Amino acid sequence: MFKSTNFTNAELVNLSKEIAVVGVEYTPLTSLLLSKGAEKATSTIYTWRERSLVHDEDISAVEGEDTTKFTESGRRELNNVLEIFKKGVSVSGTAIAMQSNQFASEVNDRLLELKINLEKKLINGIKNDGSTAPFKRQMAGLIAFADSNAVSVKGKVTEDHVKQVMRNLWNQDLAEGQYYALVNADIKEQIDAIYKDRYSYQHKTTNFGLVVDSIETNYGTVNIVLSKHVPADKMVVFNDAYINLVYLREPAFEPLAKTGDSVKGQVIAEATLKVASPKAVAVVTVV
The missing domain is CATH 3.30.2400.10 (Major capsid protein gp5)
Structure with missing residues (x-):
């Protein structure tokens, strides 16, 4: 052969x-x-x-003491x-x-x-x-891996929903990284409608060459990226340090x-x- x-x-x-x-x-x-x-x-x-x-323990120490306790997180x-x-x-x-x-x-x-x-x-x-x-x-793809941060929306995505999903991720005590939201055209239009009467700007990311919209929240900045491969009823948000x-x-x-x-x-x-x-x-x- x-x-x-x-x-x-x-x-x-x-x-x-x-x-x-x-x-x-x-x-x-x-x-x-x-x-x-x-x-x-x-x-x-x-x-x-x-x-x-x-992050849920007190690690304060006495000067000069021996180290007898060791931490290993259950993973x-x-x-x-x-x-x-x-x-x-x-x-x-x-x-x-x-x-x-x-x-x-x-x-x-x-x-x-x-x-x-x-x-x-x-x-x-x-x-x-x-x-x-x-x-x-x-x-298994990103959607299949998603754990406990789900947000359910009735009707249209609002600013409160964007804040909620970012707060859910913030509550997980994740390491630092960039946040991205992959959205299809329908949800992108809904997000655009939220901010149509407000000042906004676009920035060009240098790491993979796309123009994206950024939304700043108290819990971090999320970069909105249009993708035709995301289901029309979903927005997939992730911390790129983990992917x-x-x-x-x-x-x-x-x-x-x-x-x-x-x-x-x-x-x-x-x-x-x-x-x-x-x-x-x-x-x-x-x-």
Whole structure:
């Protein structure tokens, strides 16, 4: 059987840099996580200890005393499943003869499609270990990880709801980080309506190149990011210090065996989402 390992290493093209810059506006969450750098997995299940801080004890000490008490916070063991993302590329010999860069263009389009699909799963994925038919491993997304910060809204999102979700996160005693709210068009319009008669400004984030709206509250500043992959009835808020992308296999192009009058290959990656603590994720649901 002819395998990709029959090719030289030079023919296996790593696309980890390319995926970071392609389709940023289509994939704001993935682009943000890639800008921070991805972690490395070593198996199909990625496991970590929940990241938590303890603030409920008096640690004042007497000068010169021996240390006899040691603190170890009880932390849950969390995990997520590595999911395989793959898009095939096939271009006929005639098409390549007519336009020599056609195959490269097709690979770029497939890479963008892979990134968009990854974005959807990072937000909406439902965990499946692949032990039953059709045996596809699937990751849990941000919404599935959300813990105890849920806010239910009847009708429309108001300023009080924005404050409430930020206060819920603030109450969790999280480490410092940037707060982002991923919203679809409907909820973004509702938020815009709240502040339409007030002074506002926009700032351009430098970490992943998107223009976002910022709302300042007593409990921190939340950056509102428009994403078409968030369900229309939800706003997903998270602390980016607790969210990471994990690769088992970084995005790469692999050539496939030539079996006829066409050139074939595939764009493939194996990735999952790490949420260091579900307490760092909140979901606002409009009912």
